Amino acid sequence: MSARAIVITAATTIVLASALLAAGYYLGHRTATPAAENISAAPAERQADGSVIVERAPVATASAPHQIPRGAIVERQVSVTVAPRAVQTPAQPDGSAPAVQGGCECKPVTVDLSLVRQQGGRRVIASSPDGDIISALDIPIDAAAMPEPARPWGVGLSCALGDSCALRTAGVIIQRDIARVRIGAELHRQADGKPAARVHAIWRF
Incomplete structure (x- = not known):
């Protein structure tokens, strides 16, 4: 191959690679990605009906106060402490004093929840x-989309383009995503039948 052909081939490769990178970057940033949920700290807010919008306090390594089923992923932990209201013993039907004087003064009760x-x-x-949980009810209202499981591995086949695209130039590729980098290895046969290997390092966007 002449020097001129080498220069033309190199220049064409650089232009095509630059165009592909620019197109990939543009399309990647145009793709709509779901916004991350706001889990920053927030104070408690008591509402007019006595209910409370609970305080939000993100903790990096929060441990559940109860058993978590094997394979389950904890998404949320909630702890609520309730002070029961005093219950007065009602009077007798004939208007006389109740058989048991006074009311029920119960200590605060804490309930722990894990989603x-x-x-x-x-x-x-x-x-x-x-105490013991007597009854509990979970009422799903809005079925939120479940996150897709991570699939960092990929395998595939390769061959040279043109007239030489045949079994004698076929290859095998394996890749893995690590954060924003995709690394891989390729084992293939050259046109002369000799084996050759390549490694890949690709920036994901």
Whole structure:
């Protein structure tokens, strides 16, 4: 191959590679990506009906106060402490004093909840250090989309383009995504039948 042909081939390769990188960057940034949920700290807010928008306090390594099923992923942990209202003993039907004087002064009760992702859905786990859970009900209202499982590995085949694209130049490629970098290795046969290997390092965007 002459020097002129080498220069033309190199220049063409650089132009095509630059065009592909620019197109990939443009298309990658135009693709709509779901916005991350806001999980920053937020104070509690008491509402007019007495209910409370609970305080949000993200903790990097929060441990659940109860057993988590094997394979389940904890998404949220909630702890609520309730002070029961005093219950006055009602009077007798004839208007006389109640048989038991006074009311019920109960200590505050804490209920711990965990939202977990399991078997294609979300479940709520409830427990209390102050007593036994008698009844619990989870009412799904909006079926949120489940996150796609990570698939970092990829395998494929390759061959040279043109007249030489045949079994004698076929190859095998394996790749893996690590953060924003895709690394890979390729084992193929050259046109003369000799084996050759390549490694890949690709920036994902």
